[in-house]
Amino acid sequence: MALVSDFRTKVLDVVSQIKVGETLSYGEVARRAGSPKAARAVGNILNKNFNPQIPCHRVIRADGQVGGYNRGGKAKIRRLKQEGAKLVFGLTSAKV
DNA sequence: CATTTGACGCCAA
DNA sequence: TTTGGCGCCAAAT
Numbered sequence: 001m002a003l004v005s006d007f008r009t010k011v012l013d014v015v016s017q018i019k020v021g022e023t024l025s026y027g028e029v030a031r032r033a034g035s036p037k038a039a040r041a042v043g044n045i046l047n048k049n050f051n052p053q054i055p056c057h058r059v060i061r062a063d064g065q066v067g068g069y070n071r072g073g074k075a076k077i078r079r080l081k082q083e084g085a086k087l088v089f090g091l092t093s094a095k096v
Numbered sequence: 097c098a099t100t101t102g103a104c105g106c107c108a109a
Numbered sequence: 110t111t112t113g114g115c116g117c118c119a120a121a122t
Contacts, residue, residue: 007119026104030118036105041118043103048120061104068103076103101121109113 007033008045015046018058020083025062043067058083 003009010033018024026039033042039062046056050070057076061067069076 005119027106030104035118037117038119039104039117040102041104041120044101044119044121045103047103056103059103063105066103070103073103099122102119104118105116107113107115109111 007035007038007041008049010034011042011045012049012051012054015056015059016051016054018055023058023060023080025060026067027062029059 011029014029014032015024026042027036030036030038030042035041042059046054046059047068047070050056057069057079059067060080066073066076066080
């Protein structure tokens with residue numbers, strides 16, 4: 001009953017496990033959720049399930065980009081910087 | 097029920 | 110190195 005869809009629940013669970021200052025990529029979350037190729041699905045799930053309990057803003061792309069955010073990528077970056085996450089630099093990946 | 101979209105990821109040109 | 114295209118999964122329409 002509690003299982004709406006294994007993936008959805010698992011993804012939300014994994015994301016909620018992210019600690020402060022840590023950032024996971026969609027691919028990583030997808031892999032933990034049980035499907036290493038469901039990175040797209042992960043983004044979709046988070047996008048339609050913005051749970052205040054889940055730090056979806058700590059989930060970024062594998063390229064190092066922040067990706068997107070229901071509130072706007074800017075807000076996401078802001079939140080990550082505020083928590084001390086290793087953000088490259090805004091939206092443009094400044095590959096040092 | 098089938099099709100389209102979407103916060104991605106990786107390979108090829 | 111950069112840009113483009115394909116592949117994969119789930120949810121929405």
